[in-house]
Amino acid sequence: MSNYSAEAENIANRAAKAARAVANLTTDEKNTVLQRMADAIRADKDAILAENKKDLAAGKEKGLAESMMDRLELSNQRVEDMALALEELIALPDPVGESYLLEERPNGMRVDKMRIPLGVICMIYEARPNVTADAGALCFKSGNAVILRCGREAIGSSKVIAAAMHKALRDSGLPEDVITVVPSPERELMGELLKQSDHIDLVIPRGGEGLIHYVSDNSKIPVIQHYKGVCHLYVDKDADLDMALSILINAKTQRTGVCNALEGLLVHADVADKFFPMAAIALAEKNVKIHACSNSIKHFDGAEPIADTDFGEEYLALEIAVREVRDFDHAIEHIQEFSSGHTDIICTENEATAKRFIRIVDSAVTMWNTSSRFSDGGQLGLGAEIGISTSKLHAYGPMGLQSLTTEKFVVTGTGQIRE
Numbered sequence: 549m550s551n552y553s554a555e556a557e558n559i560a561n562r563a564a565k566a567a568r569a570v571a572n573l574t575t576d577e578k579n580t581v582l583q584r585m586a587d588a589i590r591a592d593k594d595a596i597l598a599e600n601k602k603d604l605a606a607g608k609e610k611g612l613a614e615s616m617m618d619r620l621e622l623s624n625q626r627v628e629d630m631a632l633a634l635e636e637l638i639a640l641p642d643p644v645g646e647s648y649l650l651e652e653r654p655n656g657m658r659v660d661k662m663r664i665p666l667g668v669i670c671m672i673y674e675a676r677p678n679v680t681a682d683a684g685a686l687c688f689k690s691g692n693a694v695i696l697r698c699g700r701e702a703i704g705s706s707k708v709i710a711a712a713m714h715k716a717l718r719d720s721g722l723p724e725d726v727i728t729v730v731p732s733p734e735r736e737l738m739g740e741l742l743k744q745s746d747h748i749d750l751v752i753p754r755g756g757e758g759l760i761h762y763v764s765d766n767s768k769i770p771v772i773q774h775y776k777g778v779c780h781l782y783v784d785k786d787a788d789l790d791m792a793l794s795i796l797i798n799a800k801t802q803r804t805g806v807c808n809a810l811e812g813l814l815v816h817a818d819v820a821d822k823f824f825p826m827a828a829i830a831l832a833e834k835n836v837k838i839h840a841c842s843n844s845i846k847h848f849d850g851a852e853p854i855a856d857t858d859f860g861e862e863y864l865a866l867e868i869a870v871r872e873v874r875d876f877d878h879a880i881e882h883i884q885e886f887s888s889g890h891t892d893i894i895c896t897e898n899e900a901t902a903k904r905f906i907r908i909v910d911s912a913v914t915m916w917n918t919s920s921r922f923s924d925g926g927q928l929g930l931g932a933e934i935g936i937s938t939s940k941l942h943a944y945g946p947m948g949l950q951s952l953t954t955e956k957f958v959v960t961g962t963g964q965i966r967e
Contacts, residue, residue, distance in 0.1 A: 552739075553740045555740070556740035556743070557744060559695060559728055559730065559741065560668065560695065560744035560746075563728055563747065563748070564667070564747040566723045566724075567665070567667050567668050567691075567692060570665070570688060570691050570722070571664075571692075573691070575642040580720065581688065581720045582634050583635065585634050585681075585684075585685060585688075585712070585716040586631040586634040587716075588712040588715045589627065589630055589634070590627070590628070592708065592711070592712040596622060597622060597627065599705050599708045600621070600622040600704070602704050603677070603702055604617065604620060604621055607620055607701050610701075612701060613864070614805065615804065616701065616805070618804075619805055619806070620677065620702055622677060622678070630678050630682070633681065633682055636926070637686065637689050637949070640689075640948075640949060643663045643690060643950045644663055644664065647660045647661060647663070647958065650957075656961065660957070660958040660960070662958050664691070664953060664955070664956050666692055666749045667693070667748075667749040667750075668693050669692050669693075669695070669748075669749065669750050669752060669934075670695040670697065670748045670752070671683045671694055671754070671934065672697045672738065672753040672755070672763055673696075673702075673754040673755055674755035675702045676754070677698070677702045677705035677709060679698070680698065680702075680706040680709045680710055681709050681713070682933065682934065683752075683934050686933070686934050686948070686949060687727075687934070688727065692952055693725065693728075694726075695728045696710065696727065696730065697729075697730040697733075697741065698729065699755070703729075703733050713727050714727065742763065742766050743768050745769050749769070751769045752935055757775065770942075771939075772939050772941075772947070773939045775938045776807065777809070777811070777862060777890040777936070778811045778886060778887055778888040779812070779887075779890055779891040780812040780882075781795060781813050781814070781892075781893045781895065782814040782815075782873075782883070782894045782905070783796075783814065783815045783823055783895050785816040785818040785819050786897050786901060789822060789826060792895040793826050793830055795895055795918065795919050796827060798921060800834075804863075804865050805864045807862075807890060807936060808922075808923040808924060808936070809920070809921070811863055811868060811869065812868065812871070812882075812887075813868055813869070814871050814873050814883075815872055815873065817843075817872055820843070820847075824844055824847035824848070824872075827870075831848075831868070835866055837852070837865075837867040837868075838851035838852070838867075838868060838870055839854040839861075839867065840852070840853065840869075841854060841871040843871075843872040844870050848870070854869055854871075859871065860885070860888075862888070876901060876905075883909055884909075887909075889911045889912055889938045890911060890913070890936060891913040891915065891923040892909050892911045892913075893917075893919075893920055894916055912936060912937065912945035912946075913945050923945075923946070925947065925948050930949070933946045933947055933948055934947045934952065
């Protein structure tokens with residue numbers, strides 16, 4: 549057994565033992581620990597920010613992309629937001645133990661289903677230190693232990709955040725292995741963790757396509773993918789164009805380096821000559837680079853032409869792909885070909901058209917007359933999220949507390965035996 553193999557087995561085994569301790573906690577006990585975690589993060593803010601500065605300096609030296617640097621950077625407000633996210637989880641209902649009657653059998657047996665924790669979750673992510681707090685707290689409230697393997701870019705910040713949460717666990721008489729930050733970012737260790745199917749129940753990768761494909765191809769444990777966010781806005785012929793423009797600018801420019809930022813704009817031919825000039829002015833004011841189709845490029849100064857086969861790029865920057873579509877069906881064809889299944893929007897005042905869009909487009913989040921920036925667990929009322937699943941099995945879309953549980957059958961009888 550290699551050193552990496554032994555280390556991975558030790559990490560996974562300890563997490564599995566810790567998971568049993570969390571599964572037995574009451575909701576009040578879990579909420580008390582979560583408040584202690586939030587308080588500890590606030591108390592350790594200076595240490596967290598100091599370590600984050602080191603990560604940022606190292607990232608700058610390595611030439612990390614601007615979008616990744618944005619995800620990596622913490623501030624006073626972002627640290628406070630981590631603490632607030634934990635407190636929001638306290639206010640949310642605990643799914644563990646929820647049960648409902650499935651049916652009563654003719655022989656008098658009662659069949660219920662009950663929500664239970666998954667067990668041990670391995671979260672693999674790149675340059676997002678806030679995920680350490682979000683994922684740790686979500687897994688804890690849902691009764692799970694979590695193994696957090698962050699990228700090299702964020703490991704210093706993540707370790708300090710986890711250390712604050714460990715204080716709360718120790719003060720509550722719980723093992724630190726409830727929330728484990730893998731000490732080494734080496735890929736060989738991650739590869740060994742992906743083999744620990746005896747102890748780890750689910751793997752959630754969150755990052756670039758390379759990471760997602762590596763985990764999916766090498767894991768012996770079920771994986772829920774969080775693929776790239778190629779999100780579209782379709783401006784229908786019946787759209788309120790002022791509303792559509794507001795949604796476009798917010799979804800594209802409010803924060804660019806995130807998976808729910810807009811990457812594609814589709815405009816119905818009947819309103820293209822009205823909407824594109826409006827969009828051109830507003831996007832130019834925000835310094836957005838335009839990749840335009842042959843029909844729309846005339847409206848945008850300095851736009852780069854884009855071939856009909858080259859859409860579907862996740863820019864994570866002040867860039868957007870623009871296309872004029874013949875009609876509703878053409879817009880749907882484009883989305884079905886180029887969307888990543890994350891979030892897609894229709895802007896229209898026609899309710900029947902909107903409902904048809906919602907029914908046909910099978911992205912994890914479909915929206916009508918609102919910004920894709922709301923495609924987020926916190927914004928949708930889930931508290932913090934562990935990720936946005938683009939896999940259709942078990943969980944689809946923002947993954948909150950309930951997505952980190954499963955259901956078991958509970959059968960109650962009065963002595964029935966099968967003939």
